[in-house]
Amino acid sequence: MNVEEINNETEAPTKVPFTKTIKLRLYPDSDQARSLEEMCEEYRKVCNYVSEYIFNNDFELRPLKLNKLLYYDLRSKYNLGSQMTQSVFRTVVARYKTLESQLAQKPYKYKDENGKWQFEKRTLHWIEKPIYFARIQADLVHGSNYSFLNNGTIISLTTLNKRTKMSFAKRHFGSYLNNVWTLGTGKLVRLKKIWYLHIPVTKNIDVFTKENVSHVVGIDRGLRFLATIYDDHKKTTFISGKQIAYKRHRFLETRRQIQSKNTRAAKRVLKRLSGRENRWMSDINHRISKTLVQTYGPNTLFVLEDLTGVSFDNLNKSKELNNNIRSWAFYQLEQFLIYKAHENQSEVIKVNAQYTSQRCPKCGITNKDNRHHDTHEYVCSCGYHSNDDRIGAMNIQLLGTKWISGEKNPVFKK
Numbered sequence: 407m408n409v410e411e412i413n414n415e416t417e418a419p420t421k422v423p424f425t426k427t428i429k430l431r432l433y434p435d436s437d438q439a440r441s442l443e444e445m446c447e448e449y450r451k452v453c454n455y456v457s458e459y460i461f462n463n464d465f466e467l468r469p470l471k472l473n474k475l476l477y478y479d480l481r482s483k484y485n486l487g488s489q490m491t492q493s494v495f496r497t498v499v500a501r502y503k504t505l506e507s508q509l510a511q512k513p514y515k516y517k518d519e520n521g522k523w524q525f526e527k528r529t530l531h532w533i534e535k536p537i538y539f540a541r542i543q544a545d546l547v548h549g550s551n552y553s554f555l556n557n558g559t560i561i562s563l564t565t566l567n568k569r570t571k572m573s574f575a576k577r578h579f580g581s582y583l584n585n586v587w588t589l590g591t592g593k594l595v596r597l598k599k600i601w602y603l604h605i606p607v608t609k610n611i612d613v614f615t616k617e618n619v620s621h622v623v624g625i626d627r628g629l630r631f632l633a634t635i636y637d638d639h640k641k642t643t644f645i646s647g648k649q650i651a652y653k654r655h656r657f658l659e660t661r662r663q664i665q666s667k668n669t670r671a672a673k674r675v676l677k678r679l680s681g682r683e684n685r686w687m688s689d690i691n692h693r694i695s696k697t698l699v700q701t702y703g704p705n706t707l708f709v710l711e712d713l714t715g716v717s718f719d720n721l722n723k724s725k726e727l728n729n730n731i732r733s734w735a736f737y738q739l740e741q742f743l744i745y746k747a748h749e750n751q752s753e754v755i756k757v758n759a760q761y762t763s764q765r766c767p768k769c770g771i772t773n774k775d776n777r778h779h780d781t782h783e784y785v786c787s788c789g790y791h792s793n794d795d796r797i798g799a800m801n802i803q804l805l806g807t808k809w810i811s812g813e814k815n816p817v818f819k820k
Contacts, residue, residue: 421610424748425590428582431575432561432601438572441565442601446594448566449494449544452484454536456498461536467502469495485566493545493591501537506530511714511737542596548589552603558583561603563594574603582607614705614753616810621706623698624803625743626762626795627713627736630782633694636799637702638807644795645694657683688738695742699750706752709806710740711759711798757805758817765818766790767800772820 434442459476460466466475472495480491509532513525546552551564555571558580562571582589582605590606626634632650635643660679664672698708713736744754765772768790776786777794784790784797792800801818808816 424611425608428605430603433573445566446542446544450539452494453539457536465530467499489550544594546592618705621702622806624709624799626798634795634799636803691739691742695746699746704751708754710756712756761818762801763798
C-alpha cells in the first residue's frame with residue numbers, strides 16, 4: 407500500500423446521512439381500515455409481551471438477543487409475519503432507550519446530611535412497571551411491509567391476511583421518490599379515525615466543518631423570553647414568552663376546572679385538551695427553530711446550554727409558575743432545532759451552563775449577586791449592565807466561539 411492510498415483511507419467523509427420524517431395521510435375504505443386496525447392491535451399485543459419480558463429480565467435491550475430468545479415463541483402465539491415480529495424488537499427497545507435518555511436528563515435531586523443539593527442519575531431500574539403500549543400503531547418496513555406502485559400514486563400495505571392497496575395524500579411527497587432519498591421503516595398510526603404513515607427519509611448532505619462556520623449563535627432558553635439570541639454580530643433578539651405564559655395559564659385554569667368534576671367524561675376532555683396544548687406548543691417550537699435556521703442560513707453553529715441536572719424549582723416562585731417551568735418543552739425545541747440545522751448544513755452543540763448567568767461578558771468576573779432576578783438586570787462592579795437573559799446568551803455564544811477555536815468542552819470557572 408502506498409502513501410496516497412493511506413491518505414485516501416484516513417480522509418474525513420465529506421457527506422453524512424440526514425434523516426427527517428414525512429407524515430403521509432392514507433385513504434383506506436372501511437374494510438381496509440378494519441384490516442389496519444386488526445394488524446395494529448396484534449402488533450400492540452406483541453409489543454407489550456416483549457416489553458414485559460424486558461422489564462422482568464434486567465432490561466435486556468439487544469434486539470438480536472431478544473430475537474433469539476423470543477422469536478419462535480411470538481410466531482406461535484401471535485399472527486404477525488416474520489418482518490413485523492422483527493420490527494417489534496426494535497420498536498420496544500427504542501422506546502426503552504428513549505425513556506433511559508429522558509431519565510438521565512432529569513436526575514433525582516435531594517439534600518444530603520449537610521443540607522447540600524445532590525443529584526443522582528436515574529436509570530431504567532427506577533421505573534416500577536413495564537412500558538405499556540396503548541396506542542394503535544405498527545412499524546412497517548419499506549419494501550417488505552409497504553411500497554409505492556403506479557409511479558408513486560398508490561401505496562401497498564401489509565395486513566394480517568394479505569396486502570392491500572390504497573390512495574394517499576400525494577402533495578410534495580413525489581420529490582422523495584427518487585434516487586436522492588432513501589425511505590426507512592414507517593410507523594402506521596391512527597389519529598381520530600384518520601390513518602397516517604410516518605416515513606423517515608434519508609439523504610446524504612455536506613459535512614458541517616468548523617472551518618466553514620459563518621455564524622456562531624448563542625441561545626438562552628427561558629420563560630419570560632422563550633429564547634434570547636445573541637450572535638457574532640453582537641445582535642440580540644428576544645422572543646417574548648408573555649403571550650405563551652398567558653395561554654398556558656388559561657390551559658392550566660381549564661384543566662383545574664375539569665379535574666374538579668372527576669368524571670369519565672371529564673377525563674376524556676382532559677385528554678383532548680392535553681393533546682391540543684401539546685400540538686400548540688409543538689407548533690411554537692417548530693416556528694422558533696425554523697426562524698432561527700432561516701435567519702442565519704447554512705454553516706451556522708447554534709449553541710445551547712446543557713440543562714441536564716439543572717433545576718428550575720424555586721421556593722420563592724408560585725406553584726403555578728413552577729408548573730409552567732416544568733411543562734415548557736425545552737427538550738423539544740432543542741430537537742427541532744437540531745434536525746432543521748442539520749438539513750441546512752449547520753450544527754447544534756450544548757455547552758455547560760455553569761456560571762453563564764453570573765459571568766460579566768466585559769470583565770470576566772463571576773458573581774451571582776450581580777444578577778438581579780426581580781428587575782431582570784445584570785449589574786457588574788466594572789460598570790457593565792444589561793438584561794440578565796442577554797448576559798446568558800452572550801456567555802453561551804462565547805463558549806461556542808471557544809469550541810470553534812478548539813476547546814473540546816468549554817466551560818466557565820469561578
